[in-house]
Structure formats: structure tokens, C-alpha cells
Amino acid sequence: MLKILLGFFTLLIINQAQAEPLPVTEIATGVYVHQGVHEDLSEGYHGDICNIGFIVGSKGVAVIDSGGSLKIGKSLREAVRVVTPLPILYVINTHVHPDHIFGNAAFVEDKAEFVGHYKLAEAMDQRKETYLRINENWLGAEFTGSVFIKPSIAVQKNMTLDLGDRQLELTAYPTAHTNNDLTVLDNKTASLWTGDLLFVERTPSFDGDLKGWLEAVKTLKTSSAKRMVPGHGAVVSHSQTALNNEERYLALLLSDIRASIKKGESMEKTMGTAAASEKNNWVLFETINRRNVNLIYPMLEWE
Numbered sequence: 001m002l003k004i005l006l007g008f009f010t011l012l013i014i015n016q017a018q019a020e021p022l023p024v025t026e027i028a029t030g031v032y033v034h035q036g037v038h039e040d041l042s043e044g045y046h047g048d049i050c051n052i053g054f055i056v057g058s059k060g061v062a063v064i065d066s067g068g069s070l071k072i073g074k075s076l077r078e079a080v081r082v083v084t085p086l087p088i089l090y091v092i093n094t095h096v097h098p099d100h101i102f103g104n105a106a107f108v109e110d111k112a113e114f115v116g117h118y119k120l121a122e123a124m125d126q127r128k129e130t131y132l133r134i135n136e137n138w139l140g141a142e143f144t145g146s147v148f149i150k151p152s153i154a155v156q157k158n159m160t161l162d163l164g165d166r167q168l169e170l171t172a173y174p175t176a177h178t179n180n181d182l183t184v185l186d187n188k189t190a191s192l193w194t195g196d197l198l199f200v201e202r203t204p205s206f207d208g209d210l211k212g213w214l215e216a217v218k219t220l221k222t223s224s225a226k227r228m229v230p231g232h233g234a235v236v237s238h239s240q241t242a243l244n245n246e247e248r249y250l251a252l253l254l255s256d257i258r259a260s261i262k263k264g265e266s267m268e269k270t271m272g273t274a275a276a277s278e279k280n281n282w283v284l285f286e287t288i289n290r291r292n293v294n295l296i297y298p299m300l301e302w303e
């Protein structure tokens, strides 16, 4: 009996240690991206809906976003190990949303520095209780071991991380998609990771400041990056088109909600009408657009 039990536990340990490597694509030399699926961040999702990945330098590796659970984080770590034995030096979080940060714990054993916007730690504190509760509900057993790991390095405005033969330029933004958005530019390949400042295909989801987000899009348009890795959706080499699409949606949302408020139309009605002409341009539009209006309408009522 003891033997059987021991065997069982050994099997359990082996199972936990051997996560399947996530499929990743090398989009530029040493830059690897795993593209999540377009599912809503809600019940029944599996923690794998956004773009996560890593950049390999001559001294070590920087992970950029870690996925929605420890399980996904471990699979990402395995994907790194398939590519290189070099140490994982940094885990960079582009912002606080649960689909981007809950894999962090997978990299604690690497003694990696966790890097984020200077407002990320506070945002984690504010959301901790809610995020743990709802993600446990949504993910069930797959969420086991997923905990908050706060940044050990906070980016005030700009920061450079040295990976040896390449440097990563980090930029902390004023409130836009959230109040803690951070972008990462790999100077070797001119690849810019935008986090959720840029959505491709998937309806942009709002959680910050709409006018601030439109400003951020303007700033991104001036970037000379050769390609952008959005928070969700395919990597784009023609980033102006993608940025124009997002700008058009966000600007319409702003003007439609303002017009509704002026006319005295209710929020409920506005949830069905604002930016409706964008419906066929985006995935998950009904759900996310309604949620956006629900958040933005009360903010604009008092402007």
C-alpha cells in the first residue's frame, strides 16, 4: 500500500513538474510570442487569452506577461526551456489584468526580477480579493497555486533592461487602458510589445481613461517599431492600420456616449447603440462593447 501511495505521489510530482511547453512563434530573431485564443475573460475561460512570450538575449531571458494562471505560466516557462538554457532574468507585466499576470508564480524559482509600471503594485492590492475570487470561480482547479507576485522593479517613466546583446526600453504610460500600462521595445529587432494599449481583432476592453487611451494611441503612432505585439490578436507589421482601427472605435465610443448623455438617453439604451457601426469589425463585440459603455458612461456624465 505504501509503495502504491509513494508511486502515486511521485507521479503527481512528475506531472506537476512537467508542464507542456506552450506553442510559441519566433516573430523576429530571439522574440517569441504565444498568441492566446479570443475568449471572453469570464466563466469557462482557461487562462490563455492574451499574447505572452519572451525575448532571449546573450545574458538571459525576459518574459513578457505570464498568462492567466500558474499552469499557463509553467507552460510558458517550459517553452523558454525548449529554446534556451539561459537564466530567466526578468518577468515584465504590461498591466494588472488577470489574464496577463497570474502565471508570475511560475518564475519565482528562477529568482527573476518582476518588473512593472510604478502603479502596478497598488493596482494589484486594490484588485487582489476580487481577482482571486472570480478567477477561482472561472478557472476552478486550473487556478491552483496562482498568486499575486508584485513587481520588484517599478518603472516610473522609462527604464532600460540589459539582456547582453540587446536592450529592452520600457515605457510607463499615463492612465489609458488601465492606470498601469507599460510597453516594451526590443532595440535589436525594433519589436514593440504594447500590452493592451493595442488590441487587434478583439474588441478593445476599457478599464482606465478613454481620453488617455486615445492619447496613448497617438503616441504609439509615432513609434518607429517595425512590428507590434498587441495584448490580444495577431502580431502586426502594419501597425498604423491596427492603431487606426482601434482609434476609430475608441473615438466613436467617446463621441456616441457623449451624444447620448447630452440627449438624456439612459445608459441601458446607450449600451445597445454606442459605436454600434463597429460591430462587424471586432470579435466579442456585443459583450465587451456593452461592458465598455457601462464603465465609460458614468465617467462622462460628470465631465
Ligand SMILES: [Zn+2]
Pocket: 095, 097, 177, 196, 231
Ligand atoms: Zn488588459
